[in-house]
Amino acid sequence: xxxxxxxxxxxxxxxxxxxxxxxxxxxxxxxxxxxxxxxxxxxxxxxxxxxxxxxxxxxxxxxxxxxxxxxxxxxxxxxxxxxxxxxxxxxxxxxxxxxxxxxxxxxxxxxxxxxxxxxxxxxxxxxxxxxxxxxxxxxxxxxxxxxxxxxxxxxxxxxxxxxxxxxxxxxxxxxxxxxxxxxxxxxxxxxxxxxxxxxxxxxxxxxxxxxxxxxxxxxxxxxxxxxxxxxxxxxxxxxxxxxxxxxxxxxxxxxxxxxxxxxxxxx
Numbered sequence: 001x002x003x004x005x006x007x008x009x010x011x012x013x014x015x016x017x018x019x020x021x022x023x024x025x026x027x028x029x030x031x032x033x034x035x036x037x038x039x040x041x042x043x044x045x046x047x048x049x050x051x052x053x054x055x056x057x058x059x060x061x062x063x064x065x066x067x068x069x070x071x072x073x074x075x076x077x078x079x080x081x082x083x084x085x086x087x088x089x090x091x092x093x094x095x096x097x098x099x100x101x102x103x104x105x106x107x108x109x110x111x112x113x114x115x116x117x118x119x120x121x122x123x124x125x126x127x128x129x130x131x132x133x134x135x136x137x138x139x140x141x142x143x144x145x146x147x148x149x150x151x152x153x154x155x156x157x158x159x160x161x162x163x164x165x166x167x168x169x170x171x172x173x174x175x176x177x178x179x180x181x182x183x184x185x186x187x188x189x190x191x192x193x194x195x196x197x198x199x200x201x202x203x204x205x206x207x208x209x210x211x212x213x214x215x216x217x218x219x220x221x222x223x224x225x226x227x228x229x230x231x232x233x234x235x236x237x238x239x240x241x242x243x244x245x246x247x248x249x250x251x252x253x254x255x256x257x258x259x260x261x262x263x264x265x266x267x
Contacts, residue, residue: 023221025058025083028115030214032259035205036061036114036143039261040068043139048072049109052133054098055116059085065112066091076108098126103133110134114143117188121179127195134266140197144185146258148172153208153253160246164254167223167243170233174226185260197264207256211248215256220247 040061045051045068053062056077066075066088077085078096085093099122111130117123130140150168155161175182184191189202209216223230223240230240246252 021083021225022058024218024225025060027214027218027221029058029060031207031218032114032143033060033064035259035261036112036141037064039143039203039263040065040110040112040141043110043141043263045069045110046073050107051075051110051112052103052108053077054096054111054113054130055079056082056085056093057114058083059091059093061112061114062091062093063088065110098129103129105132106135108133108135109138110141111138112141115145117142118144118147118182118184119175119178119180123181123184124191124195127191131195131197131266136266138266140192140264140266142188142192142260142262142264144188144260144262145182146185146260147175147182149183149206149255149258151255153255154251156246156249156251160249160252163239163242164246164252166239167230167235170230170235171222171226173233174229185258188260189262189264192262192264195264196266198267200262200264202260202262205259205261207259209252209254209256211250211252216247216252216254220244223247 045065047069049069050073051065051069053065053075056062056079059077062075062077063086069075070089074090077091077093078098080097082093082095099120111134113130117126120126134140152161152164155164172182189200192200207215209219223243227240
């Protein structure tokens with residue numbers, strides 16, 4: 001995802017300090033980096049540009065950006081709890097809370113934000129701050145999920161279908177309890193328009209969750225990474241173990257969340 005996501009009370013639902021964080025970031029990079037990089041490349045990235053990557057996580061996109069803007073460019077990669085990021089010329093990693101900490105105004109040619117704003121109750125205010133951080137003509141690249149869309153395609157039996165659907169509902173409740181809007185992906189293009197961006201473009205993509213894919217492996221990591229939240233929302237330990245077995249069953253298929261890649265320019 002981005003990186004750590006704020007939870008009520010100041011702790012984190014997705015914690016970069018968790019033993020499961022590295023696996024989560026690896027799965028997200030394998031799934032989403034081709035989408036992010038494709039959109040960034042199509043939007044125009046080149047030497048000398050100044051870039052901001054918000055919620056950089058393990059830094060795969062930030063590293064790619066630093067390679068594209070060299071020589072002469074720079075990338076600032078921020079996160080609430082920064083992870084080690086491979087060193088590149090012009091790349092700086094900073095601990096930063098995009099809700100509360102200041103951002104320089106008219107400082108960046110490009111801002112990239114992936115799977116961050118949907119988790120923030122202050123998302124519209126943050127969009128305004130990102131708008132102000134862009135130079136006139138600068139571009140915001142946003143990638144978000146509609147996680148309310150996740151239908152099952154094939155299952156070994158009806159018990160497995162019911163369990164997977166309960167798991168999805170439990171995740172949504174856990175996120176909503178912390179101010180997250182898991183359907184915001186389908187609304188974020190409109191949010192960019194309201195924030196003053198022009199030439200707003202949106203692209204939607206759906207993949208298949210199947211054993212051996214990073215999309216489904218991420219769900220496996222979620223049963224561990226979100227274990228406490230899922231237990232609070234009514235799932236039992238034996239049901240989480242059953243889900244882990246289901247995710248290795250070749251008879252299981254489901255649709256991924258809808259991935260929305262949205263781009264807008266500051267006039």
